Amino acid sequence: xxxxxxxxxxxxxxxxxxxxxxxxxxxxxxxxxxxxxxxxxxxxxxxxxxxxxxxxxxxxxxxxxxxxxxxxxxxxxxxxxxxxxxxxxxxxxxxxxxxxxxxxxxxxxxxxxxxxxxxxxxxxxxxxxxxxxxxxxxxxxxxxxxxxxxxxxxxxxxxxxxxxxxxxxxxxxxxxxxxxxxxxxxxxxxxxxxxxxxxxxxxxxxxxxxxxxxxxxxxxxxxxxxxxxxxxxxxxxxxxxxxxxxxxxxxxxxxxxxxxxxxxxxxxxxxxxxxxxxxxxxxxxxxxxxxxxxxxxxxxxxxxxxxxxxxxxxxxxxxxxxxxxxxxxxxxxxxxxxxxxxxxxxxxxxxxxxxxxxxxxxxxxxxxxxxxxxxxxxxxxxxxxxxxxxxxxxxxxxxxxxxxxxxxxxxxxxxxxxxxxxxxxxxxxxxxxxxxxxxxxxxxxxxxxxxxxxxxxxxxxxxxxxxxxxxxxxxxxxxxxxxxxxxxxxxxxxxxxxxxxxxxxxxxxxxxxxxxx
Numbered sequence: 001x002x003x004x005x006x007x008x009x010x011x012x013x014x015x016x017x018x019x020x021x022x023x024x025x026x027x028x029x030x031x032x033x034x035x036x037x038x039x040x041x042x043x044x045x046x047x048x049x050x051x052x053x054x055x056x057x058x059x060x061x062x063x064x065x066x067x068x069x070x071x072x073x074x075x076x077x078x079x080x081x082x083x084x085x086x087x088x089x090x091x092x093x094x095x096x097x098x099x100x101x102x103x104x105x106x107x108x109x110x111x112x113x114x115x116x117x118x119x120x121x122x123x124x125x126x127x128x129x130x131x132x133x134x135x136x137x138x139x140x141x142x143x144x145x146x147x148x149x150x151x152x153x154x155x156x157x158x159x160x161x162x163x164x165x166x167x168x169x170x171x172x173x174x175x176x177x178x179x180x181x182x183x184x185x186x187x188x189x190x191x192x193x194x195x196x197x198x199x200x201x202x203x204x205x206x207x208x209x210x211x212x213x214x215x216x217x218x219x220x221x222x223x224x225x226x227x228x229x230x231x232x233x234x235x236x237x238x239x240x241x242x243x244x245x246x247x248x249x250x251x252x253x254x255x256x257x258x259x260x261x262x263x264x265x266x267x268x269x270x271x272x273x274x275x276x277x278x279x280x281x282x283x284x285x286x287x288x289x290x291x292x293x294x295x296x297x298x299x300x301x302x303x304x305x306x307x308x309x310x311x312x313x314x315x316x317x318x319x320x321x322x323x324x325x326x327x328x329x330x331x332x333x334x335x336x337x338x339x340x341x342x343x344x345x346x347x348x349x350x351x352x353x354x355x356x357x358x359x360x361x362x363x364x365x366x367x368x369x370x371x372x373x374x375x376x377x378x379x380x381x382x383x384x385x386x387x388x389x390x391x392x393x394x395x396x397x398x399x400x401x402x403x404x405x406x407x408x409x410x411x412x413x414x415x416x417x418x419x420x421x422x423x424x425x426x427x428x429x430x431x432x433x434x435x436x437x438x439x440x441x442x443x444x445x446x447x448x449x450x451x452x453x454x455x456x457x458x459x460x461x462x463x464x465x466x467x468x469x470x471x472x473x474x475x476x477x478x479x480x481x482x483x484x485x486x487x488x489x490x491x492x493x494x495x496x497x498x499x500x501x502x503x504x505x506x507x508x509x510x511x512x513x514x515x516x517x
Contacts (some may be wrong), residue, residue: 023047024072025055025077026055026066026070026073026078027057028060029077029078029082034079045142045145047149048149048153060082060087063078075106075107075149076104077144078092081111089108092127104152105129105147105152107128107131108125108127248264248266249266249278249280252266252267256270262287263286264280264283265283340459340460341370342510343459344459345366345368346366347459347506349363350496351492351495354495354496355447364419365451365452368448369455371417371420372424373405375407376401377404378408379398402436403425405424423448425437426438426450429450431445431450431485454480458476461476461480473507477500480496481497
């Protein structure tokens with residue numbers, strides 16, 4: 001499990017109180033005098049720091065329109081007898097059943113109690129109070145308003161807490177689904193934004209600035225940033241951050257704990273092996289206690305994901321390095337450039353993205369394709385490094401490397417090595433069926449085999465070999481294009497030529513092929 005998280009207990013500076021919106025109360029009565037008297041009697045009334053805003057309707061149809069347009073009405077004082085003897089009762093049923101508003105507090109008022117007996121109304125209708133108009137003195141109205149508004153306030157708090165918990169669970173789940181540390185950083189920023197971006201009770205309605213930084217070998221670098229700081233480059237040093245952000249991050253690193261202020265939060269994560277990540281966010285609005293509670297729930301759970309991701313990243317990097325070492329060992333044995341295996345993996349991944357294959361499969365291609373020629377480890381040196389053309393019997397031996405590679409890798413039950421076994425076995429198959437070792441054709445060749453075949457040939461042509469000089473990239477591209485539908489899957493040729501800028505980028509990053517641009 002991740003190291004337990006600690007939160008700063010230092011008091012928050014006091015902020016200027018927010019001006020709270022009034023409670024909306026709807027009066028529904030066909031007697032204008034009732035509206036006037038109610039407003040007069042309740043003038044100056046406040047509850048929980050908020051005054052009253054009255055809205056008037058004189059019949060049920062007007063009330064329906066007002067309720068549909070104003071879902072935040074807290075309470076209604078509703079006459080029973082208006083355009084019909086049960087207009088108020090029918091409106092009550094409409095509010096609860098058709099409008100689906102279960103939050104508004106409904107207080108029925110009647111001047112004719114015989115028309116709607118109290119016991120029957122309370123039993124049959126979802127109301128919160130029932131009063132005769134003769135009872136509504138100032139003292140009793142105040143009691144009704146306190147009871148109704150207090151009930152509405154508590155319902156809204158529970159509803160917001162329920163929604164917040166749902167958002168927190170969704171946010172945590174979204175972070176759990178990420179595949180690497182950089183995705184984790186972006187997901188944390190996105191989900192914290194969603195988590196806090198709702199109105200009510202002074203909680204943060206907008207997230208204006210945020211950063212995620214990671215401490216790696218003593219140097220903090222940016223992993224992700226919001227649009228407000230789009231000029232920052234990923235992996236930029238912390239020195240590029242504004243002074244107040246640097247100060248907040250350094251404080252969290254020094255004290256190794258989260259810090260919450262009225263308008264910002266700095267979250268601190270540390271793994272068992274000492275890796276540290278800090279998330280800094282600043283807000284336009286004040287962070288109230290509800291938002292802080294959500295952040296604590298979220299960050300405590302995210303810490304577990306963070307620990308797991310670091311372990312996963314370490315395992316994947318070790319696996320990738322091992323694969324490159326094995327592939328490069330074979331390349332060096334055949335006196336070929338070591339970066340060939342990396343470029344084949346990168347080109348394979350490029351083709352996979354162009355086909356919109358699943359991201360996990362693309363990542364597997366990136367790691368598996370470099371092992372395409374691992375079977376050459378079983379080919380004698382005099383054949384492997386022969387500068388001239390093979391004799392027929394030598395060529396038969398050389399072709400065995402496809403099956404040898406498959407046999408070597410297929411014994412593993414690991415997903416990537418299983419894919420590498422397919423690639424080793426099929427990367428010399430051809431679309432028209434003239435390849436080896438099985439003479440497969442078309443879609444009978446596994447997609448990984450087809451992709452790796454094109455990636456291998458492109459880079460082999462621009463790389464120097466013991467039996468040939470390197471080709472210019474333009475000539476290599478002309479050749480593979482001429483083999484569209486013969487050697488290579490036509491769809492893959494189209495993808496390659498639609499992404500020549502990305503192919504060029506691969507050669508810029510791994511530039512040891514003499515024919516590379």
